[in-house]
Amino acid sequence: MKTTDILISEYQTQGCEIAFNEVYMQYSDKAFAIARSRARYYGVDQAEAESEANIALYKAITAYDLAGGFEPFLIKLVKFYVRDLGRKQLRQATRDSEFSEDAATSTGNEPELAAIKKEQRELLRNLTDSTNDKSRQALAAFASTKTFSFREAGKLLGVEHKTVQNRIRKISAGSQHVSLNEYITA
Structure with a gap:
């Protein structure tokens, strides 16, 4: 069995989909579990958090530079993506509430x-x-x-x-x- 670094290197240099799939299958459950955990923390929908984890996993496999460990790199990236999603939703909710307050106060007088x-x-x-x-x-x-x-x-x-x-x-x-x-x- 090949190590994660070798599989990632094969995918990055040769575009080997089999190597990508092996890494994806090996780490997807962990990435999704972290995303679900962070989703509860940031008050984000779990399905959306898992979607962000999926994107983060793809980015981690394509951007990993073989320095340090892949797993800590992936964990950090998933946490970042879910946190960013939570912040975006919070900003949107704030904008929506400000808009509704403005609409409620504009009564024509x-x-x-x-x-x-x-x-x-x-x-x-x-x-x-x-x-x-x-x-x-x-x-x-x-x-x-x-x-x-x-x-x-x-x-x-x-x-x-x-x-x-x-x-x-x-x-x-x-x-x-x-x-x-x-x-x-x-």
């Missing part, structure tokens, strides 16, 4: 929403112009956090989160008809 946003921004600009620097810094730090968190803003400024919250509330106290939520959404 965009001019009204734009006018409300413009009014809120003007109100916010007027309020921030008439306040002190510390309150403005607190508001800027709050707005710069991804989650709109008083704690994160406090960490950025080096103060307690209650201090940030109180400084922002001072801004809204400057106007009787404005609540905290109105200018946070602006």
Whole structure:
């Protein structure tokens, strides 16, 4: 019985299909098992993962340079292909959800929403112009956090989160008809 390296070399140099089939039969079960395992890890359909493993096995046989072992090379390639499939599906799902959110929010009253946003921004600009620097810094730090968190803003400024919250509330106290939520959404 020939070794894997010899069989791969025969296929790569002479195009021997028998050598390819022997290597394929020897490693296909292992490649598919790894693909199924990784499919569960990445939340990918097992049939699609096995399809990627099939492609990876073909690429491994054609691209293997006889350096190191073939099996570790194949395992790494299968894991890479399945991981890449999982990432592609995740990106697609994210794009689809963003598209559906955009479609759900576009109800035909965009001019009204734009006018409300413009009014809120003007109100916010007027309020921030008439306040002190510390309150403005607190508001800027709050707005710069991804989650709109008083704690994160406090960490950025080096103060307690209650201090940030109180400084922002001072801004809204400057106007009787404005609540905290109105200018946070602006």
